[in-house]
Amino acid sequence: MTLGPQPDNAMLPHRVVMSARSMPGYAYGARSPIWWGTVGFAVAEGMGFAIAAAMYFYLVFINGNWPLSAPPPDLLWSSLFTVVLLASIWPNQRAKRDGEREDLASTRRNLVIMSLFGVVLLVIRVFEFGTLHVRWDQNAYGSVVWLLLSLHTLHVLTDLGDTIVLTVLMFTRHGHGKRFSDVGDNAFYWYFVVASWLPIYVIIYWFPRWW
Amino acid sequence: MSPDELRDDQVDGPELTARLAKTWGTDKGIIGALSTVDHKVIGRRFIATAILFLFLGGLSAILMRMQLALPENRLMGPDFYNQLFTMHGTTMMFLFGVPIGEAFAVYLVPLMVGTRNIAFPRLNAYAYYVYVFGGLLIWVAFVLNIGPDVGWFAYVPLSGPEYSPGKRADFWAQMITFTEVSGIAVAISVIVTVFKFRAPGMTLDRIPLFVWAELINSFVIIFALPAVVTASATLMMDRLVGTHFFNPAEGGDALLYQHLFWFFGHPEVYIIFLPATGWVSAIVVTFSRRQAFGYIALVLSLIATGFLSFGLWVHHMFTTGLPQLGASFFTASSMLIAIPNGIQIFCWIATLWDGRPVFRTPLLFIVGFFFIFVAGGLSGIMLASVPLDTQVHDTFFVVAHFHYVLIGGNVFPLIGAVYYWFPKFTGRMMSERLGKWHFWLAFIGFNATFFPMHILGLMGMPRRVYTYLPEMGWGSLNLFTSLGAALFFASFVLFLYNIVSSARRGAVAGPNPWNAGTLEWASASPPRPQNFDRIPVVTNREPLWAHRDDLPVVAGLSVENREQLVTTVTDARADLRETTPEPSIWPFIAAIATAILFIGSMFTPWALVWGSVPLALALMGWFWPKPSTEDER
Numbered sequence: 001m002t003l004g005p006q007p008d009n010a011m012l013p014h015r016v017v018m019s020a021r022s023m024p025g026y027a028y029g030a031r032s033p034i035w036w037g038t039v040g041f042a043v044a045e046g047m048g049f050a051i052a053a054a055m056y057f058y059l060v061f062i063n064g065n066w067p068l069s070a071p072p073p074d075l076l077w078s079s080l081f082t083v084v085l086l087a088s089i090w091p092n093q094r095a096k097r098d099g100e101r102e103d104l105a106s107t108r109r110n111l112v113i114m115s116l117f118g119v120v121l122l123v124i125r126v127f128e129f130g131t132l133h134v135r136w137d138q139n140a141y142g143s144v145v146w147l148l149l150s151l152h153t154l155h156v157l158t159d160l161g162d163t164i165v166l167t168v169l170m171f172t173r174h175g176h177g178k179r180f181s182d183v184g185d186n187a188f189y190w191y192f193v194v195a196s197w198l199p200i201y202v203i204i205y206w207f208p209r210w211w
Numbered sequence: 212m213s214p215d216e217l218r219d220d221q222v223d224g225p226e227l228t229a230r231l232a233k234t235w236g237t238d239k240g241i242i243g244a245l246s247t248v249d250h251k252v253i254g255r256r257f258i259a260t261a262i263l264f265l266f267l268g269g270l271s272a273i274l275m276r277m278q279l280a281l282p283e284n285r286l287m288g289p290d291f292y293n294q295l296f297t298m299h300g301t302t303m304m305f306l307f308g309v310p311i312g313e314a315f316a317v318y319l320v321p322l323m324v325g326t327r328n329i330a331f332p333r334l335n336a337y338a339y340y341v342y343v344f345g346g347l348l349i350w351v352a353f354v355l356n357i358g359p360d361v362g363w364f365a366y367v368p369l370s371g372p373e374y375s376p377g378k379r380a381d382f383w384a385q386m387i388t389f390t391e392v393s394g395i396a397v398a399i400s401v402i403v404t405v406f407k408f409r410a411p412g413m414t415l416d417r418i419p420l421f422v423w424a425e426l427i428n429s430f431v432i433i434f435a436l437p438a439v440v441t442a443s444a445t446l447m448m449d450r451l452v453g454t455h456f457f458n459p460a461e462g463g464d465a466l467l468y469q470h471l472f473w474f475f476g477h478p479e480v481y482i483i484f485l486p487a488t489g490w491v492s493a494i495v496v497t498f499s500r501r502q503a504f505g506y507i508a509l510v511l512s513l514i515a516t517g518f519l520s521f522g523l524w525v526h527h528m529f530t531t532g533l534p535q536l537g538a539s540f541f542t543a544s545s546m547l548i549a550i551p552n553g554i555q556i557f558c559w560i561a562t563l564w565d566g567r568p569v570f571r572t573p574l575l576f577i578v579g580f581f582f583i584f585v586a587g588g589l590s591g592i593m594l595a596s597v598p599l600d601t602q603v604h605d606t607f608f609v610v611a612h613f614h615y616v617l618i619g620g621n622v623f624p625l626i627g628a629v630y631y632w633f634p635k636f637t638g639r640m641m642s643e644r645l646g647k648w649h650f651w652l653a654f655i656g657f658n659a660t661f662f663p664m665h666i667l668g669l670m671g672m673p674r675r676v677y678t679y680l681p682e683m684g685w686g687s688l689n690l691f692t693s694l695g696a697a698l699f700f701a702s703f704v705l706f707l708y709n710i711v712s713s714a715r716r717g718a719v720a721g722p723n724p725w726n727a728g729t730l731e732w733a734s735a736s737p738p739r740p741q742n743f744d745r746i747p748v749v750t751n752r753e754p755l756w757a758h759r760d761d762l763p764v765v766a767g768l769s770v771e772n773r774e775q776l777v778t779t780v781t782d783a784r785a786d787l788r789e790t791t792p793e794p795s796i797w798p799f800i801a802a803i804a805t806a807i808l809f810i811g812s813m814f815t816p817w818a819l820v821w822g823s824v825p826l827a828l829a830l831m832g833w834f835w836p837k838p839s840t841e842d843e844r
Contacts, residue, residue: 012722012733012755014762017748018411019220020776021767023788031786033330033407033777040399040433048437051471055441055456058467068462136454140462143454147445165831174836178790 026178028100038185042192045155049196052151053203056144060211067134068141072208074131081124082201085194088117092187099183104175107183111167114190118160125153148200155193162186219745220766227744230770235327235740237794246794248332249740253339254318255636260343261311265622266703267350268302271295273700276660280693282681292677293360298353300363301383304479305390306346308617309432311625312486313397316425319632320401322731322738323419325410325747327775328791330403331396333798333833338396340802345389348810352382359383362675364476365446367457367468372450381450381813387443389809391436398429398436407777410730411765411785412749419729419752420496420503423510424489427517431478431485434521439475442468452816466531473524480613481520484620488513488555490628491577495559497631497727498574499566502752505558512551512558519548529600538597545595549588556585571725572646576627579654580619587615590665605675608668614661626653626706633713634720638736641713645705652702659695663688728753733762746776749783797833804829 029035060066095110129149134142166186169179219227237247247253275295278286287295317339321329329335352358359379361370370380405426409418418426446468448454455461457468488509496503503509525533525541560581568574590612594600603609626649633641672685679685723732732755734742745764751757768774768788777787804826811818 012762013760014745014747014764016220016745016766017763018765018785019767020746020765020785020788021218021220023767023776023785025788025790027777027787030780031777033403033789036403036406037331037334037399040402044395044399044433044437047434048441051438051441051474055445055467055471058470059462059464062464062467063462136448137452138455138461140455140458140464143445143448143456143463146454147448147456161827161830165834169836173838179836 026181028181028184032181032185034181034185035188038189042189046192046196049148049151049200052144052148053199056148056203059140059144060207063140066141066211067145067208068139070134070138070141073133073145073205075205077124077128077131078201078205081121081128082197084117084121084124085197088114088121088190089194091117092190096184096187099180099187102176102180104170107180108167108170108175111163111170111183115160115163115167118156118163121156122153122160125149125156145204148204152193152197152200155196159186159190159193162189216772217770218766219768219770222770227770228739228741231741231744232739234769234771235773237740242796243794245799246796248328248336248792248794248798250317250321250329250332250335251738251740251742253332253336254314257310257314257317257339257342258636260339260346261307261314264302264306264346265311266707268299268307269700269703271299271302273696275299276693276696278677279679279689281690282679282683282686284678287677289677290360293675294353294356294358296675297359297362297383298349301349301359301386302346303617304363304483305387306342306349308483308621309390309394309479310342311621312425312428312483313394313401313432315486315490315628315632316401316429317397318636319731320404320422320425321408322635322734322742323422323729324405324408324413325730325733325743325749326404326408327742327746328773329400330408331400333792333795334396335400336795337798337802337833338393338400340799341389341396341805342393344802344806345386345393348389348806349382349386352379357382364472365443366472367446367449367465370446371457372453375450378813381447384443384447384450385809385813388440388447389806391440391443392805394432395436398432401425401429402433406780408775409778409783410747410749411776411778411783413778413783415781416506417749417752420492420506420509421486421489421729423513424485424487424492427513428482428485431482431517431520435475435478435482438471439479442471442475445471447812451812466528469528469531470524473527474521477524477527478520480616481516483617485513485516487580487621487624490624490631491559491580493727493729494573494577494624494627494631495562496753497725498569498571499562500569501562501566502728503558504561504565505554506752508554509558512554515551516548519544519551523548526595526600529597530604542595542597546592549592552588556581571630572641572643572650573627573631575647575650576623576630576653579650580623580627582654583615583619583623583657587612587617587619591616603668605673606668607664607672607674610674611661611664611668614664618657618661623653629706629710631725632731633710633717634724635731635734635736635738637714637717638720639713639717640720640724641717642709645709645712649702649705649709652698652705656695656697656699656702660692660699661695663692663695667692723755728756730754793837795833797829801826801829801833 091110091113095114098106098110132145136142136146163186166182169175237243237249278284278292317329317335357378359382361375361380365380365383368374405422445456449456455463457463457465492503522544523541525537526545529538594612630641630646667685667688720736722736730747733747745766748763748765765776773791774788775791776785777789778784779786808818808822808826811822
């Protein structure tokens with residue numbers, strides 16, 4: 001075994017066997033590291049949603065009758081929220097597609113539309129909270145329903161913030177190159193926000209009617 | 212990248228080294244230090260901070276042992292003792308055990324996979340500062356005598372609003388959220404580094420075992436930690452805004468908290484153990500002078516351990532009156548996990564058996580690990596059995612078991628890892644003579660401390676009692692245990708002395724003092740800011756053994772911009788040149804904003820609203836791109 005002082009080489013003797021000169025500087029989807037990072041956060045946050053849902057059913061299991069001391073929440077605003085959220089898939093997909101085409105004008109338009117969708121959804125969500133018929137501090141049912149809805153609202157809010165910042169960026173001199181890849185990743189995260197809502201919608205609004 | 216930009220196929224030798232060091236370097240001064248995104252700088256700070264918490268946790272243990280050395284001792288009262296064991300467990304599990312594995316990953320994984328920085332380096336810097344603020348929060352609270360006193364698990368109803376008025380339990384709950392945010396952020400950075408930044412040719416079956424261990428560990432973290440974040444957040448809500456998650460009078464359930472906590476808490480044992488398996492593999496291979504026996508079996512065992520770790524949490528709850536079927540299932544799964552662990556141990560022994568082992572200090576600590584961890588595993592098999600667990604539940608037998616597992620499974624390999632990679636961290640060797648003294652003191656001290664605890668537990672001595680009566684007959688074993696603890700603590704003082712004196716006066720190490728085979732040893736010691744002047748190409752599991760004189764490399768990356776080579780996930784084909792973020796003060800500011808939000812929300816829920824404004828502004832500063840030449844065109 002070699003021990004003791006050795007020459008402070010920054011590089012061992014080497015031979016060049018490959019060139020990176022012609023490789024692109026960014027890519028879309030799973031080729032891009034940021035896409036994997038987004039997946040990582042979606043998994044961790046999805047796990048948070050799953051645990052919150054498991055808490056809900058655990059409380060159903062130990063209580064038997066459900067919901068506790070409150071009628072099931074109204075369907076109007078939550079269903080409207082769901083419809084608008086599902087409708088947002090179309091401009092979201094267009095934002096992703098036009099971003100990958102590096103079509104700046106269309107990308108700007110789609111991002112503005114997606115920002116507006118986010119604002120509208122948050123307004124609807126405010127009304128939705130008002131139709132739960134239970135406060136968070138009324139009983140465990142109220143606590144877990146508010147937890148689920150608040151968790152999802154937080155995701156809508158953070159994605160809206162991200163979309164607005166990205167929209168502003170695309171209207172500045174930064175609107176080129178890798179920013180188009182960011183548009184795709186932002187769209188991907190929005191799909192997570194949409195997909196995570198559907199089971200939560202069923203749990204909060206339909207399950208108490210079926211139980 | 213501009214077509215006329217200088218690339219590393221146009222310049223070579225010392226000039227290339229110097230130019231790359233300038234591009235990848237960090238500014239001097241306090242702003243530069245707080246802005247750095249160099250994974251090595253952050254990793255060193257992470258490791259040093261985690262080891263500092265190890266010492267603080269050890270100090271609290273010594274104080275407990277002083278109190279328990281004699282029956283009816285009046286050194287401290289029950290209130291302070293409650294805080295001490297809470298701080299000891301909390302510090303060791305959340306501020307040392309989980310972070311130390313991630314800290315080594317932050318430093319070593321980019322070097323071992325042959326890249327220049329970790330993925331999402333600003334997120335990584337943010338994660339470190341959030342961790343530090345979380346640790347400071349709870350230790351400052353302890354020093355101010357408002358520290359938590361509800362145990363490291365903070366079970367409700369003890370930690371709930373009725374039985375823990377004041378802010379003690381809130382400090383515990385918020386510290387958990389701090390450290391888990393940090394843990395998840397690092398885990399994602401590590402996963403993406405391994406997936407996308409491996410050197411070309413580092414296919415899945417050529418990834419170093421340490422990197423595999425950190426990869427699996429990161430997956431366990433992102434699946435397990437949301438459970439404890441949910442537990443601590445809902446506990447905070449019950450305490451702050453009157454929710455009823457754990458209040459049986461309003462439809463909640465105290466056992467729900469235990470399920471949430473242990474769904475994280477048992478995988479946490481493996482979050483602590485998995486990185487250690489990586490340290491063991493690296494050291495065993497290098498000091499055996501041969502490749503790992505059963506590489507595939509070792510990787511599959513890591514994956515199996517990661518999966519099975521989620522199926523064991525209920526064995527912490529055998530005495531809570533769960534249904535028999537559940538208890539049987541969790542007994543079986545608890546015993547099952549011995550299989551992948553056993554496979555790993557046998558693979559390491561076979562590697563040593565078939566190699567030419569050189570018993571330097573790092574390997575000595577690994578041999579110590581074999582003895583201690585296997586002993587802890589055997590008592591674990593005993594505790595997986597419901598009848599025995601019911602008998603010794605909450606006695607010192609359990610304390611003995613998990614210290615054998617955790618110290619044997621983490622701290623002994625960690626010490627070996629510090630001796631092993633110290634030359635890489637500092638450019639100097641640690642003293643072998645002091646290292647051998649350290650090993651024997653630690654090995655004897657550890658066993659003298661914890662082996663008698665098995666007997667004390669079987670004699671019925673319960674955990675978490677601040678004193679006991681002389682008539683119980685536990686006095687002499689407790690005195691022996693406390694003397695052993697003093698010996699064990701002295702070994703750490705010697706370790707600290709060895710670190711400090713070797714960092715200043717140790718023999719100069721050179722790039723590869725142990726003649727190891729993995730890529731971190733292809734860099735200078737300590738590595739330059741750019742890690743490698745040219746990115747290596749991998750054709751073997753131990754590339755430095757396969758290419759002693761002509762390491763194959765990639766050329767063509769920018770010298771003036773922070774470019775990294777991105778490769779494909781499974782076969783590591785070179786795919787992209789991606790620019791990685793520059794140093795930035797914003798992650799530090801975002802961590803301060805996060806701390807304001809978390810600490811404020813211990814007092815008012817409105818802190819979530821007004822606290823999110825500075826956080827959002829800091830995040831915008833973080834993400835806003837700097838003008839580039841490409842922008843100007």
